[in-house]
Amino acid sequence: MLLRYRYRIYPTRPQRTALARAFGCARVVFNDAVAARKHAYTQGLPYPTQAVLSKALITEAKRTAERAWLGEVSSVVLQQALADADRAYKNFFASLSGKRSGPRMGPPRFKRRTGTQTVRFTRNAHFKVLDNDRLRLPKIGEVKVAWSRRLPAEPSSVTVIKTPTGKYYASFVVAVDGGTDLAEPIAYHEAETGIDLGLKDFAVLRGGKTIASPKFFRRMKRKLKKAQRALSRKQRGSKNRAKARLKVAKIHERIKVSRSDWVNKQVHRIVAENQGIYVEDLHVRGLGQGRAAKSVHDAALGMFLARLESKAHRAGRTFARVDRFFPSTRLCSACGALTGPKGLDGLRTRRWACGCGVVHDRDANAEINIRREGQRLASLAAGHTE
Ligand SMILES: [Zn+2]
Structure with missing residues (x-):
């Protein structure tokens, strides 16, 4: 079972600047992916896959003057932004066809600069909880974390979040065996x-x-x-x-x-x-x-x-x-x-x-x-x- 553990983090000023850049790049890639799919849809073209978009919106875009700055952030951040857009579309399609339970979902929307900002790092991006209790993020640095409780196991990914009010959080995904909180069973029938x-x-x-x-x-x-x-x-x-x-x-x-x-x-x-x-x-x-x-x-x-x-x-x-x-x-x-x-x-x-x-x-x-x-x-x- 996958559980989320969230902690407040306190990036320094230069780290906040680096994070702002990562948030901006992730948002742009996400929005470019949504725009490309909207365009494909209106032109009656097939759904562009993640691989196609990765080539066009990251690899090739980095060589253009308008998007050269994408090279300044960890490429995993950009890949994860594409993956997020892809998942948002798959959820939307599943919801349309009734395969996904719960409320009907709308198509993915463009992310705004004023909303909650997120970037995700997976393990292969070498994010790491260090022995000194800091969280090391690629191209960001070692960030101070307020560990309100211990992580039960090695996390598989971390999402860094900035709220519209300017607070920062790290949300870790941790795989644990089922029944970690197994409670004493209550035997009597009325329970x-x-x-x-x-x-x-x-x-x-x-x-x-x-x-x-x-x-x-x-x-x-x-x-x-x-x-x-x-x-x-x-x-x-x-x-x-x-x-x-x-x-x-x-x-x-x-x-x-x-x-x-x-x-x-x-x-x-x-x-x-x-x-x-x-x-x-x-x-x-x-x-x-x-x-x-x-x-x-x-x-x-x-x-x-x-x-x-x-x-x-x-x-x-x-x-x-x-x-x-x-x-x-x-x-x-x-x-x-x-x-x-x-x-x-x-x-x-x-x-x-x-x-x-x-x-x-x-x-x-x-x-x-x-x-x-x-x-x-x-x-x-x-x-x-x-
Ligand atoms: Zn009756």
């Missing part, structure tokens, strides 16, 4: 929960236990909207616009950090307390930049599901996603009739009575149904027949 995800409550667990949607979701959403409006009123190219953009970026960063902390806390608790975890497979919408204000909650949902699944697997828990068309809300958990609330009206119904005489709390009933369906799917997957 299984369905998870009903919603808007009012973030999630409802077994026994009607709720995880409230944090207040900062709404607060940050308001702040972000205000800052984005202010930014849109500033004149292009002005100093005030740059300031307003930094403000927006800082809010994004704060949202990201608090959301991530909050999600980790919830995931940790659920995995610690449950041996079986069953969740609705929501179709979490894509997270376009412009729509960010709308999607603080959606982004948290997507992150929650992904981390829950990964942590549950690592801890050796049983985990299953229940199809999103499974009628968890409509099904009466007592008699199995489809008598529950449906449609938009149903969203307002908190309690309902089934013809069989049982009165349900909507979300608690949904949790029971999700749990049972999840248990059924998990036992099927485990090869048991009922």
